[in-house]
Each structure stands twice: as C-alpha cells, then as structure tokens.
Amino acid sequence: MMSKVKKKVKVIKIDVDKCNGCRACEIICASFHAAPKYSSNNPARARIRLIRDPVRDVFVPVYAGEYTASECMGRDKYVIDGKEYDECGFCRASCPSRDVFKEPDSGLPLKCDMCEDDPSLKEPMCVQWCLAEALTYEEREEEVEEDVMLGDMELGLKSLVDKHGLQQLVESVARMSQKS
Amino acid sequence: MRYAETGYNLEIDLTRGNIERVETDPKLAELHLGGLGTNAKILWDRVPPEVEPFSPDNLLIFSAGLLTGTPAPGANRTIVSTISPQTKLMAYSMMGGFWAPELKHAGYDKVILRGKSPELVYLWINNDKVELRDASHLQGKGTLETAELIRQELKEPNAQVASIGLAGENRVFFASIEQGRSSCSRLGIGGVMGDKRLKAIAVRGTKDVNIARPADFIEHCNDVLSYVKIREKNPLGMVPPILAGLGSPQEMKIHDEEWHTTNFAWGNARHRRKDFWTKEVEQSWKETQESARERFLSCYNCPMKCGASVSYPGVSKYMMKCYSKLTYTMASMSDLDFGFRIAGPAQEYGVDGFTTPQTIAFALELYEAGILTDQDMPGMPSDTEGRFFWLLDRIVRREGIGDILADGTYWAAERIGKGAEAFAHNNIKKHEQLPLKLGMMNPLYFLMYCTGEKINITQIEGQFPQAPFASKEETEDFLKDWIQVPDEKFKQYFRDWENRGDHSIPHYPTVEMSCEIVDWMEKMHYIDDATGMCAGLSSFPLKPAYHMHNWATILSAATGIDLDEAGLSQIAKRNRTLIRAFNVRRGLRRGDERPPEDHWKKRFPELEAKLLDEYYKFKGWNNQGIPTKTSLHELAMDYVSEDLEQRGII
Ligand code: SF4
Ligand code: SF4
Numbered sequence: 001m002m003s004k005v006k007k008k009v010k011v012i013k014i015d016v017d018k019c020n021g022c023r024a025c026e027i028i029c030a031s032f033h034a035a036p037k038y039s040s041n042n043p044a045r046a047r048i049r050l051i052r053d054p055v056r057d058v059f060v061p062v063y064a065g066e067y068t069a070s071e072c073m074g075r076d077k078y079v080i081d082g083k084e085y086d087e088c089g090f091c092r093a094s095c096p097s098r099d100v101f102k103e104p105d106s107g108l109p110l111k112c113d114m115c116e117d118d119p120s121l122k123e124p125m126c127v128q129w130c131l132a133e134a135l136t137y138e139e140r141e142e143e144v145e146e147d148v149m150l151g152d153m154e155l156g157l158k159s160l161v162d163k164h165g166l167q168q169l170v171e172s173v174a175r176m177s178q179k180s
Numbered sequence: 181m182r183y184a185e186t187g188y189n190l191e192i193d194l195t196r197g198n199i200e201r202v203e204t205d206p207k208l209a210e211l212h213l214g215g216l217g218t219n220a221k222i223l224w225d226r227v228p229p230e231v232e233p234f235s236p237d238n239l240l241i242f243s244a245g246l247l248t249g250t251p252a253p254g255a256n257r258t259i260v261s262t263i264s265p266q267t268k269l270m271a272y273s274m275m276g277g278f279w280a281p282e283l284k285h286a287g288y289d290k291v292i293l294r295g296k297s298p299e300l301v302y303l304w305i306n307n308d309k310v311e312l313r314d315a316s317h318l319q320g321k322g323t324l325e326t327a328e329l330i331r332q333e334l335k336e337p338n339a340q341v342a343s344i345g346l347a348g349e350n351r352v353f354f355a356s357i358e359q360g361r362s363s364c365s366r367l368g369i370g371g372v373m374g375d376k377r378l379k380a381i382a383v384r385g386t387k388d389v390n391i392a393r394p395a396d397f398i399e400h401c402n403d404v405l406s407y408v409k410i411r412e413k414n415p416l417g418m419v420p421p422i423l424a425g426l427g428s429p430q431e432m433k434i435h436d437e438e439w440h441t442t443n444f445a446w447g448n449a450r451h452r453r454k455d456f457w458t459k460e461v462e463q464s465w466k467e468t469q470e471s472a473r474e475r476f477l478s479c480y481n482c483p484m485k486c487g488a489s490v491s492y493p494g495v496s497k498y499m500m501k502c503y504s505k506l507t508y509t510m511a512s513m514s515d516l517d518f519g520f521r522i523a524g525p526a527q528e529y530g531v532d533g534f535t536t537p538q539t540i541a542f543a544l545e546l547y548e549a550g551i552l553t554d555q556d557m558p559g560m561p562s563d564t565e566g567r568f569f570w571l572l573d574r575i576v577r578r579e580g581i582g583d584i585l586a587d588g589t590y591w592a593a594e595r596i597g598k599g600a601e602a603f604a605h606n607n608i609k610k611h612e613q614l615p616l617k618l619g620m621m622n623p624l625y626f627l628m629y630c631t632g633e634k635i636n637i638t639q640i641e642g643q644f645p646q647a648p649f650a651s652k653e654e655t656e657d658f659l660k661d662w663i664q665v666p667d668e669k670f671k672q673y674f675r676d677w678e679n680r681g682d683h684s685i686p687h688y689p690t691v692e693m694s695c696e697i698v699d700w701m702e703k704m705h706y707i708d709d710a711t712g713m714c715a716g717l718s719s720f721p722l723k724p725a726y727h728m729h730n731w732a733t734i735l736s737a738a739t740g741i742d743l744d745e746a747g748l749s750q751i752a753k754r755n756r757t758l759i760r761a762f763n764v765r766r767g768l769r770r771g772d773e774r775p776p777e778d779h780w781k782k783r784f785p786e787l788e789a790k791l792l793d794e795y796y797k798f799k800g801w802n803n804q805g806i807p808t809k810t811s812l813h814e815l816a817m818d819y820v821s822e823d824l825e826q827r828g829i830i
C-alpha cells in the first residue's frame with residue numbers, strides 16, 4: 001500500500017513564441033552534465049532538444065522524458081494555428097523511432113533530471129541560459145502517492161535489458177566482473 | 181587531449197575526390213589561436229602569389245574559430261578564406277549561424293578544399309564519414325532551397341548546410357556563401373566555391389568539444405551573459421538607437437532608420453537625403469517591417485537576436501539580418517517594401533547585399549549617362565524596381581551585360597570604358613564600400629579605410645565612438661563605466677574630443693592617438709576572427725561583453741594555453757601582420773591604401789600622408805606598408821621575411 005507524500009513539482013514553462021532558436025539550452029545542459037562538470041560541450045548529449053525549422057517557423061524545445069523500448073503504434077502530427085509541426089514533434093520519449101535523447105556513443109537513453117545537484121540550483125541551467133525567457137521555471141507542492149523513481153543507472157540498465165534481455169546482461173556483467 | 185580545438189582538419193582534393201583527415205600541430209594555436217589566424221598561415225604556406233583566384237591551386241578554407249563549439253556565448257563564426265577574384269588579395273568573410281559549431285562537433289576545425297571537381301558536387305560530413313556526392317540535380321537551385329533538398333535527401337534535419345546559388349555557380353565576383361540567416365558575402369568567396377564546382381557543404385556532428393579548465397571557463401561565460409542582460413536593459417542613450425545595444429546593428433528590430441537613411445548615400449552612393457526621414461515615412465516603414473518580420477532569430481548559443489525570418493507577400497520565406505533591407509532600398513531610391521521583396525530572391529541567388537545593389541545602381545547611372553545603351557540592355561523594363569530585378573537576373577546568369585557587371589564595378593568599368601571608370605567611384609582596392617559620403621576627413625576612419633585588410637569598414641571599426649557626444653554630461657556618463665579601454669588614456673582622448681575647434685577632426689584625435697585607437701579597434705577584430713567570436717558581442721559595438729581585459733583569461737581557461745593580455749595582443753598582431761605580408765606578396769602597396777576620392781569633401785593630403793607614415797611605423801611596417809624584418813622577427817615569423825627577401829620585396 002503506497003502512502004501519500006508531499007512532492008515538489010518542478011515545471012518549466014515553454015513559450016515557443018519567445019524562442020529565437022539559439023540552442024543555448026542544449027549547450028548548457030550538455031556542458032552541465034559532462035563529467036567533470038562543464039568539461040565538454042556536445043548538444044547531442046543534451047536532455048533538451050530544439051526542433052528548429054525557420055522556414056516553417058517551427059521552434060519547439062522538447063525535454064527528454066521517459067525511455068521507451070518500443071515506438072508507438074502510430075504517429076501524431078499537430079497542426080496549430082495553421083502551422084504544421086513534426087511527427088512526434090512534442091513527444092519527450094527516448095524512443096527507437098528516432099535518434100534524439102540518446103547518448104551519441106552508447107545509444108543509452110537521456111532523460112532530463114531537472115539539473116538535480118548538490119547544493120540544488122535556483123533554476124535549471126537551461127532556464128538560466130535562455131535569455132529570451134522562452135523557458136521559465138516554477139515550483140509548487142503537491143500530494144502524491146509515493147513512487148519508486150528509477151535513477152540514471154537503472155534507466156540505462158533497463159534499456160540494455162530491453163535490447164539484449166535480462167539473462168544476457170547478467171551474464172555480461174558476471175563476465176566483466178571476473179575479468180576485472 | 182586537445183582543448184577547445186579538435187586538432188583535426190579535413191583536406192579535400194576536389195580534382196581527385198580524395199579526402200583526408202589530418203592532425204594539426206598544437207603549436208599553431210599558441211601562435212595564431214585558430215580561425216582566420218591559422219587560415220592565414222595555411223594560405224601563406226601553400227598558396228604562392230602566382231596563384232590566380234580561379235586556379236585549382238587556390239585553396240578555399242572553411243574554418244571554425246578556436247572557441248566555436250564551446251559554451252562561450254556568441255562563438256559561432258565560420259571563417260572562410262581564399263583569394264578574392266575581385267581584389268586578387270586574401271578574401272576572408274565570417275558568417276554566424278550554426279555551421280561551424282556543427283563542424284567542431286563532427287570533429288574538425290577546418291575543411292581545406294583544393295583542386296576543382298570535374299562535376300558539380302557537394303560535401304557531406306557526418307562525423308567520421310565524409311563523402312563527395314553528386315550535385316547535378318542541385319544545379320541552378322537557390323541557396324536555401326539547396327539546403328532544404330540536401331537535408332531531405334540525407335534524411336538529416338539537423339545537418340547544417342552552407343551553399344552557393346546561381347551567382348556562385350557562375351563565378352560572380354560578389355557571389356556569397358549562404359547558410360540560413362547568415363552568409364559569407366564579401367569579396368566573391370562564393371565565386372571561388374563555384375569555380376571549384378562545389379555546390380554545398382553539409383555537416384552533422386555529435387562529438388564533444390573539450391574545455392581545459394571547466395569551472396573557470398563557465399564562470400566567464402556566465403559573466404558574459406550577466407553583462408549582456410545588463411546591456412540589454414540599459415541601451416546607451418548618447419548614440420542613435422542602431423548603435424545603442426550589443427549585437428549586429430539591430431536592423432530587424434529597430435524602426436528608427438533616420439541615421440542610416442539620412443547619413444548614408446542613396447543611388448550609386450551619390451545622394452544624401454538629409455530630410456528623408458519624415459513622420460509619414462516612419463509610420464509606413466514601421467508597418468512594412470512589422471508585417472515582414474515573422475520571428476527574431478539568433479545564431480548558435482547567442483542571447484542576441486540580430487536576424488529574423490521574413491515572410492513577405494509574394495516572396496518565399498527567407499531570413500535576414502543587418503543592413504541588407506536598406507542596401508537595395510537605398511540604391512534603387514525606392515521603398516523598404518522593395519527592399520524586402522528583392523532581398524529574398526537575391527539571397528537565393530547568393531550575392532553580396534552591399535556590392536550587388538551598388539553594381540546595379542552603377543549600371544543604371546551608366547545607362548542614364550548614355551555610356552550603356554539600349555543595345556546593351558535589350559528588353560530592360562522601364563521602372564527602376566523592374567530594372568533592379570532584371571539586372572540582378574542578368575548578373576547571376578552572366579547573360580549579356582550581366583556578364584560584365586558580374587565582375588563588380590571596378591572591373592566592369594574597365595571593360596566598358598568610355599569614362600565608366602568615374603562611375604565606379606566608391607571602391608577601395610577594387611571593392612565596393614558602404615555608401616558614405618561625408619564632409620570632413622576623419623583621421624580614425626581614414627586609417628581604417630586605407631589599411632583594413634578586410635577592405636570593409638565594419639570589420640575594423642567599433643570600440644571607440646564614431647564622433648564626440650553632444651554634451652559633456654553624456655560624455656562623462658559614457659566614460660564612468662567604460663571598462664573596456666585597454667588603457668585609461670583612451671578615456672582622456674575621448675573626453676577631449678570635440679565637434680568643433682582645436683580638438684575636432686581632422687587634427688584631433690592626433691596622429692599618435694589615431695594610431696593607438698585604430699590599432700585597438702583592429703586588434704579586437706583579429707581576436708574575434710581567430711576565436712570565432714561574433715563581432716556583435718566583442719569588436720563591433722561600444723562597450724562590448726568581450727574586451728582586452730577578459731579575453732586572455734577566457735582563452736586560457738578554454739584552451740589551457742598560458743596567455744595574458746600582452747601575449748594575446750602579440751598573437752593578434754602576428755595574425756594581422758601575416759595577412760598583410762600575404763597581401764604584400766601579392767602586390768599590395770601603399771598606393772592602394774586610399775579611401776574613395778569623394779568619401780570626404782574636405783581632404784588633407786599632408787595630414788593623410790603623415791597618418792599613413794606614422795601608422796605604418798606603429799605597426800612595424802616600412803613606408804610602403806610592408807612588414808619589416810625586425811618586426812617579423814619579433815613576431816616569430818622569420819620564415820615570412822626570408823620569403824619576402826628572396827622575392828626582393830624587402
Ligand atoms: S535557449 Fe531559449 S531561445 Fe534559445 S533555443 Fe533554447 S528555448 Fe529557444
Ligand atoms: S532542466 Fe537541466 S537536465 Fe533538464 S533539460 Fe534543462 S538543463 Fe537539461
């Protein structure tokens with residue numbers, strides 16, 4: 001039986017009308033999450049991705065959400081105010097159907113962690129670097145059922161399990177630990 | 181590990197279709213930083229003075245700057261260098277946008293192209309996979325159109341594409357290389373690309389760019405951003421709106437065009453219209469601009485938004501920044517509406533927004549003067565706007581008179597003869613200048629116009645206000661937080677500068693002061709062009725975010741190179757001197773260093789000679805503008821003086 005707990009809900013408000021397409025959000029996210037911090041830059045590792053097409057006037061910053069092992073049965077395509085957006089254009093999933101939200105070398109899924117840090121930041125980095133104020137940050141408290149959240153490592157492992165099967169993963173880990 | 185730079189260049193032999201990835205010498209970053217600096221070194225080493233612009237031996241170098249692809253705000257420039265078909269000197273042009281950062285992330289600092297492809301091709305760089313692909317289906321396609329088609333056929337919406345249009349393919353001497361809202365426009369670099377039969381370079385990269393001292397570096401980046409915020413909230417009140425903020429001139433934002441329209445000359449750089457800017461014009465232009473602009477656009481990792489997408493009735497969507505909305509408008513003596521209508525197609529053709537309208541206005545003047553006749557212009561429409569479109573079309577196709585005009589006003593006048601030379605009146609070193617015709621010779625501008633290697637005033641000016649302010653209060657207000665001055669004495673120079681009397685132009689700033697001020701302004705540009713920083717945050721506006729006091733530490737933190745202000749100054753001087761030496765080896769001499777004769781009404785030959793004498797000395801050059809053996813030695817470039825000596829130049 002799960003119990004109710006207070007949870008801080010962190011919201012990044014995305015005002016696409018204010019976005020000028022600079023990709024600073026991607027850059028600072030990637031740099032912040034480099035190890036050691038800021039030691040490298042690579043927007044392909046960012047947990048936010050700007051879908052940008054000036055010709056169609058499409059500017060949508062999308063945050064990396066959950067990893068999914070299989071793609072949806074169909075695709076969606078939004079038309080808002082006469083403007084056509086990309087297929088799956090607002091979806092946050094790290095999904096096999098596309099190459100966003102995956103580490104470029106390992107293919108492991110990326111997920112926005114709201115810049116969890118110690119001490120915690122006053123605002124997520126992408127918000128801090130978006131001088132256009134297309135990204136703004138809000139916090140509120142909510143009562144929710146307690147849930148078990150997967151950490152980065154579990155998330156990575158889960159995708160490996162999906163890809164290779166649990167048995168193979170266990171065997172590989174066992175082999176690796178023998179070698180080392 | 182290499183920091184800030186990737187340490188690799190791509191060497192492409194277009195004749196043979198050979199592609200190589202070559203590791204670079206880390207010493208070069210210590211000597212030249214990167215970008216324009218290392219481009220110049222490569223051109224010096226590999227392109228002897230006999231090489232013609234349209235020779236397979238000419239190199240075309242696409243370079244990122246040293247900081248491009250790092251989180252340094254605004255470090256996004258692509259620096260393209262080659263020999264200009266127009267001036268036959270070194271051409272270098274910088275574009276913002278997204279191309280060079282992508283190149284860095286693909287793992288390269290530069291793409292060095294040589295030879296000539298037998299067929300029209302494009303280059304596709306996808307991390308380690310690099311290939312030349314057939315572009316015959318893209319022949320004649322517009323620049324933006326080409327980029328779209330390439331992205332589609334590669335199924336890579338994130339590929340960044342730099343391409344040429346018809347003008348480049350037809351080797352127009354003022355063809356540009358376009359990339360979305362940014363372009364390398366000046367000096368005919370697109371024509372060289374077309375001569376090499378290279379339609380485009382598409383690039384996609386997903387690799388890391390490393391930082392040597394991450395904590396230090398990011399602190400500097402955050403400081404820059406905080407400063408930008410402050411400057412955005414507090415535009416300078418003592419200068420016209422167009423000069424009040426950071427970034428490239430905010431042409432897409434600002435409606436108040438009084439300064440440009442009344443100070444710059446209209447037509448073929450002829451007429452000042454001092455009473456042009458009326459309430460009615462202001463209202464109508466405001467409406468035109470608001471209806472044209474769809475969204476402000478930034479370059480990669482820049483908080484400014486100097487460009488905009490333009491959605492204008494009857495014109496395909498395009499992107500624009502800076503002053504090109506006015507160059508066609510003013511050259512045609514027409515309206516802003518026309519400016520927006522012609523700039524789109526001109527961009528698809530891929531032509532320089534300065535030289536093109538001026539060349540067309542020049543042709544129309546020749547026609548009015550009877551030097552060009554109906555025989556030269558069969559079928560030309562009767563209205564000016566129609567004529568502009570018509571001539572633009574002829575030029576990019578090199579059809580009829582267009583073939584002559586496609587070489588720019590200097591060469592066209594020479595070919596046309598019959599006194600046409602007098603109409604090509606606005607050139608320096610054969611290159612069309614901003615349409616400015618002023619009264620009193622200004623010693624700072626005199627030096628910049630004469631000696632700037634880019635031959636384009638916006639690529640050397642900045643930092644120091646263009647004129648004294650109207651009141652003492654404004655001056656003091658400006659001086660109080662002017663931290664960017666390399667030395668406190670510059671504040672005094674400015675404080676004492678007056679609009680009238682002993683302390684006014686042409687004799688003040690004095691020759692000595694002028695040398696120092698110009699050297700500072702120029703130095704900032706050389707730092708930007710080597711690091712890939714946008715001039716809009718650094719060398720171009722007043723009170724920029726990057727300046728002589730923070731540059732060295734930022735660069736040290738990014739690269740790990742031990743650098744202080746003096747060391748950085750020395751590098752900037754080395755790069756500047758190397759380009760000078762390169763051009764000297766190609767024949768540049770003092771005689772070429774002249775502003776357009778009619779740039780100022782009041783000229784002072786003795787003072788002007790003295791200015792050049794002293795500036796050359798200040799720079800370590802001889803009386804012909806040639807770097808001396810001693811100064812080359814001090815800059816660790818004995819190899820340059822040996823070469824110049826062998827050729828009997830020094
Ligand atoms: S930082 Fe802001 S303006 Fe820039 S791309 Fe991201 S959301 Fe858009
Ligand atoms: S909140 Fe943090 S982790 Fe999430 S996208 Fe923004 S910078 Fe990246």
Ligand code: SF4
Pocket residue numbers: 254256276277426427428477478479480482483484485486487714715716717
């Ligand atoms: S200041 Fe303007 S032109 Fe320069 S990088 Fe920023 S957006 Fe681009």
